[in-house]
Amino acid sequence: xxxxxxxxxxxxxxxxxxxxxxxxxxxxxxxxxxxxxxxxxxxxxxxxxxxxxxxxxxxxxxxxxxxxxxxxxxxxxxxxxxxxxxxxx
Amino acid sequence: xxxxxxxxxxxxxxxxxxxxxxxxxxxxxxxxxxxxxxxxxxxxxxxxxxxxxxxxxxxxxxxxxxxxxxxxxxxxxxxxxxxxxxxxxxxxxxxxxxxxxxxxxxxxxxxxxxxxxxxxxxxxxxxxxxxxxxxxxxxxxxxxxxxxxxxxxxxxxxxxxxxxxxxxxxxxxxxxxxxxxxxxxxxxxxxxxxxxxxxxxxxxxxxxxxxxxxxxxxxxxxxxxxxxxxxxxxxxxxxxxxxxxxxxxxxxxxxxxxxxxxxxxxxxxxxxxxxxxxxxxxxxxxxxxxxxxxxxxxxxxxxxxxxxxxxxxxxxxxxxxxxxxxxxxxxxxxxxxxxxxxxxxxxxxxxxxxxxxxxxxxxxxxxxxxxxxxxxxxxxxxxxxxxxxxxxxxxxxxxxxxxxxxxxxxxxxxxxxx
Numbered sequence: 001x002x003x004x005x006x007x008x009x010x011x012x013x014x015x016x017x018x019x020x021x022x023x024x025x026x027x028x029x030x031x032x033x034x035x036x037x038x039x040x041x042x043x044x045x046x047x048x049x050x051x052x053x054x055x056x057x058x059x060x061x062x063x064x065x066x067x068x069x070x071x072x073x074x075x076x077x078x079x080x081x082x083x084x085x086x087x088x089x
Numbered sequence: 090x091x092x093x094x095x096x097x098x099x100x101x102x103x104x105x106x107x108x109x110x111x112x113x114x115x116x117x118x119x120x121x122x123x124x125x126x127x128x129x130x131x132x133x134x135x136x137x138x139x140x141x142x143x144x145x146x147x148x149x150x151x152x153x154x155x156x157x158x159x160x161x162x163x164x165x166x167x168x169x170x171x172x173x174x175x176x177x178x179x180x181x182x183x184x185x186x187x188x189x190x191x192x193x194x195x196x197x198x199x200x201x202x203x204x205x206x207x208x209x210x211x212x213x214x215x216x217x218x219x220x221x222x223x224x225x226x227x228x229x230x231x232x233x234x235x236x237x238x239x240x241x242x243x244x245x246x247x248x249x250x251x252x253x254x255x256x257x258x259x260x261x262x263x264x265x266x267x268x269x270x271x272x273x274x275x276x277x278x279x280x281x282x283x284x285x286x287x288x289x290x291x292x293x294x295x296x297x298x299x300x301x302x303x304x305x306x307x308x309x310x311x312x313x314x315x316x317x318x319x320x321x322x323x324x325x326x327x328x329x330x331x332x333x334x335x336x337x338x339x340x341x342x343x344x345x346x347x348x349x350x351x352x353x354x355x356x357x358x359x360x361x362x363x364x365x366x367x368x369x370x371x372x373x374x375x376x377x378x379x380x381x382x383x384x385x386x387x388x389x390x391x392x393x394x395x396x397x398x399x400x401x402x403x404x405x406x407x408x409x410x411x412x413x414x415x416x417x418x419x420x421x422x423x424x425x426x427x428x429x430x431x432x433x434x435x436x437x438x439x440x441x442x443x444x445x446x447x448x449x450x451x452x453x454x455x456x457x458x459x460x461x462x463x464x465x466x467x468x469x470x471x472x473x474x475x476x477x478x479x480x481x482x483x484x485x486x487x488x489x490x491x492x493x494x495x496x497x498x499x500x501x502x503x504x505x506x507x
Contacts, residue, residue: 005493005500015400018483036490041340044502046331048331050332073345073394076394
């Protein structure tokens with residue numbers, strides 16, 4: 001079982017969280033001209049590599065906040081967690 | 090190649106079974122092949138077999154990082170079906186059903202195909218309506234489908250929970266009588282043995298390090314056992330597609346996730362159908378050894394771990410016990426995990442790519458095993474003729490760009506939600 005450190009609540013069990021996918025995906029800027037390729041990259045295309053992966057989780061059965069988690073997709077080791085509004089450095 | 094038959098069995102029994110031929114050779118890679126298939130799983134082996142058999146292309150190598158059949162073809166729950174609503178999925182899968190029926194004779198290898206039937210349970214009137222619709226679509230495509238009411242389901246699987254006060258009462262179900270199971274390892278070994286006998290080199294312990302691409306054309310592949318030249322290369326590496334795509338500077342509409350399965354201790358025959366729970370994600374059948382073979386949801390977050398996490402297993406088995414309460418008495422024998430290509434619309438991709446000579450076979454989600462023969466057959470056609478066959482035209486890579494998605498379940502792009 002994963003143990004995820006919520007930046008708001010501290011270390012909690014995986015059972016309290018739900019998953020939200022790749023956190024590095026950015027929606028094209030509202031109001032700007034968006035190419036088909038940019039839109040496809042936002043909606044469909046994912047790198048999904050083996051190794052470190054920034055991803056979104058929601059602390060659904062806790063503070064209900066969305067957070068960012070850096071996890072290894074092969075070992076499940078968690079390196080870092082951020083609040084949703086903190087930028088990945 | 091030695092033909093397997095009752096006579097060869099008797100003959101070899103007389104010499105204590107010490108003189109059987111090797112089922113396939115262990116060749117050193119040549120410098121160049123006409124076609125290189127990357128991935129020695131079911132789909133890769135089937136592709137090589139149909140390249141040789143249907144298209145007379147035998148200067149072919151299969152390169153495999155581990156050992157053949159060690160990935161998802163040996164890790165699935167062996168279910169074979171074609172109970173799809175959309176034409177592209179239905180016609181492709183039903184073509185595969187035909188190949189499954191002939192497979193043991195075709196490969197001279199007993200794949201133990203057992204067309205025992207599959208029942209998808211319905212737990213509401215609305216679900217019965219959608220099953221009636223899907224069943225009608227299937228019948229229009231020539232696939233057998235029978236809509237069962239509650240009493241008919243109870244007659245077939247009396248061990249399911251038909252008591253009055255359950256959270257998800259069984260309203261009925263949709264049955265495809267011709268669906269079933271097969272011995273998954275035998276499928277890999279049968280294709281490997283025949284492909285080898287027709288001249289295909291099966292090269293194991295050979296990892297792909299990179300690709301040789303110039304001027305938009307593929308020229309070869311760099312491996313841990315040296316460079317191999319080929320004008321045509323087919324990727325059949327579901328579970329590792331994203332890793333190889335990165336080496337090709339491609340980003341695909343695929344995420345890599347982990348799916349678990351498990352078997353109970355063996356018990357006497359109790360269940361002679363494949364049954365799926367309609368109010369969640371759980372499927373079950375009984376193996377020839379008597380084990381209850383079960384599976385369900387993905388672990389739910391991107392993973393290459395090839396081993397599962399307990400919360401998902403607990404969730405899946407809770408569904409199983411809700412459906413068939415006797416399962417709570419069984420001890421678990423084994424659990425394992427495999428890594429899946431989860432495509433963004435739940436359907437696979439068998440297509441050419443923007444790189445000339447590079448062909449893509451990926452995105453099998455939960456349904457790779459049953460597709461093995463049809464996938465190999467159509468991928469072989471796509472590679473040999475350099476154009477897709479009508480059967481896999483719907484499985485194009487650019488459908489994510491044109492909008493012709495094949496979203497059988499209408500789930501959208503959250504691949505981890507099932």
